Amino acid sequence: MMNPLLRRKPSVVLVSAEAFPFAGTRASAAGMQALPESLARLGFDVCLVTPKYRRPAIEALPLTPVLRRFLVPVGKDKVPASAFRAETAISPLPPVDFSAVPDPPARRFRAYFIDNVKYFDRERIFGSEKAPYLDNDERFTFFCRAVVEFLRRARIRIDILHCHDWPSALIPLFLRTAYDGQRPFRKTASVLTVHDPAFQGDFPPESFALTGLAWDLFTPERLAAGGRFNFLAAGLLYADGLCAGDEAAAEAVRTGAAGAELAAVLARRGTWDGRGGGREKAAGSGTEARSKVRAEFAVPASGRDVAEVYRRALISRKGDSHVR
Template sequence: MIKVLFAAAEGTPFIKTGGLADVIGSLPKALQQKDLDIRVVLPKYKTIPLQWKETMRPIKSIMVSLGWRTQYCGIEVFDYEGISFYFIDNEYYFGREGLYGYEDDGERFAFFSRAILEILPHIDFQPDILHCHDWHTALVSVFLKSHYKNNGFYQGIKTIYTIHNLMYQGVFPHSILADLLGLDDQYFTIDTLEYHGQINYMKGGIIFSDLLTTVSKTYAEEIQSPYFGETLDGLLRKRKKHLYGIVNGIDYDTYNPNTDPYIPSNYVRSLQKKGINKEKLQELLGLPVNKETPMVAIISRLVSSKGLDLIAHVLEDLMALDLQMVVLGTGEEKYENLFRSTAERYPYKLAARIQFDDRLAHQIYAASDLFLMPSRFEPCGIGQLIALRYGSIPVVRETGGLKDTVQSYNEYTQEGNGFSFTHYNAHDMLYTLRRALQYYQDKKIWGRIIKNAIRCDYSWKKSAEEYISLYQCLLHKSDSK
């Protein structure tokens, strides 16, 4: 049985800020169902709800070296849906509000990465593979091949490093190399951690990990180009033989319109019941109640990379169309204010909820007809996958995982599960949305598009098999040496 320890900074249902948490909460379960021994390690943040903290069982307390420091590390465990989740407890680093954005994030996640390796002899689990995610755990591979290379317990442990978003790399001052990481200047070169005179955690993960993955095939190709490569494209091209794109999935138990406890009327393929959800949401948000009016949803972090500048550019044009818009999310102040002010001026056209509300998100997926996601770049995207599951037709830009999962409707072949545009252009987006609205008026065609969408399978089944193949390949190469 292949033994894998997932290491990440967040994971549902315990703590979440974005799509990474959804992956960590659902992929291990899909792999476990295929007879792998999968476990997960997370920081024990202050903001983890009390209901979870009260069920954690302490295993042991140890001390972890971090440069010249020796820091406390509590190890706790909770078994959730058949998966053992380990929590690293340190009040100094994780007993704070929120997850990220502190001046000492470099130290906090260096400690977390070191602790991941240090706890292994104490949890009765010697993994074949450490599967690390994003910059927060990138140093695991670096530490494994530096501080632990002569330690017999760690011999043979392989590493896979998954890039969920190349934009966030974990760049910190050179001074931490010896002070925090306990490494000398042989690790401060262009071929190791050095990055424009600083230390780059993600670069370390890319260089020192045995295999690399990212969260869609198109994104794996895109990040090898200067436009998407965030200055690491040359390094990624150098490692392209070890780089794989595997599209994310979603948990089909959590996102199931037939059983979803958050929505007023459960449904599978019933447009009539989907219409009931729309009417209930219209009542809730103070929009005119009319199930024939097309509803366009935006559920997103309100940041420029999500294409919000395109929407801002043509928002008045959108308000002139026969539609209702529902916006849910938080982010940059300028976009929050834009949607608030537009909702005040067009209260019967736009409802904006500047907040995080998982229940409302489910209700919006179930009620909406169209799901707008015009991202400038999108490693994978979870929103369009959930929208497809609920029969809310995506309108997306052809980039990253959006290109891999949404196929534009073809009126001649009657194939396609959404609508897409190629260039990052506000009027191309507007044209594509207008095209979708035209098809919405033809109920026969629209029913066909919804059927195409709901038939898509973006559960973890296929992607889990791809990860297993990678695990087997990595371990087979190791055995054959």
């Protein structure tokens, strides 16, 4: 069934550091379990990009190299990366008998894996909760930049880049800064889903240097949340569309239970032009700003609700010919 919200079959790239069944046990991995299938049934062309961890579920896949070697800017360095594609269609759910399903999807979804042995060939994904890897800021700055570089070089058509939680939350920032106006991202809208706001990617200010971006972006009004570099706060500010994995996650961000800095960033979107890191506009009343924040930081209950988030994100981009 073609998505009725959009005029042509839209392309969605899901980006997550954790995705069932490949790797991960946190909320984002569970949240990714049903989403590709739901979007495919609505007529979206869906693919996933995730790290190539040392995990049996990934190592067992027949992988085909897409880009054997490309360089990713990380701070002042150029770090090598590789990208692989799963040769067979992958379903994150148990097999479904689509003969009994009206309008079954024409295809499932593809999975791409970003590889760098130094960053991803490890026993754990993030380290332990009490002792996270000390270079997680570098690892996931690399991952975010590598995803954008891979998509640019592979010339994959992208309408929506849907990022999940802090490890991919710098992608909206990069799209609006280092890659602003570049093909194939000129009309790409970014969406960020917050599954677990307890994990934010909160690092000291010097970690911002890993992005390679100008330091004039690192201000309290933009990227210096509480004087630190917070990946999730950057995504909340720069993404074209926002949603939460559940109401508890949404309320934790809205009310400040997950940190006053996140609530302040979310509220500040109500005084911006809806393009995340863009121009400020008249704030209007506090009630109007809070209503806008609540409306755009919704909790989708179905694939159609996610499609509505996509539609609104695309509308926030100028000149999108496939948006009604």
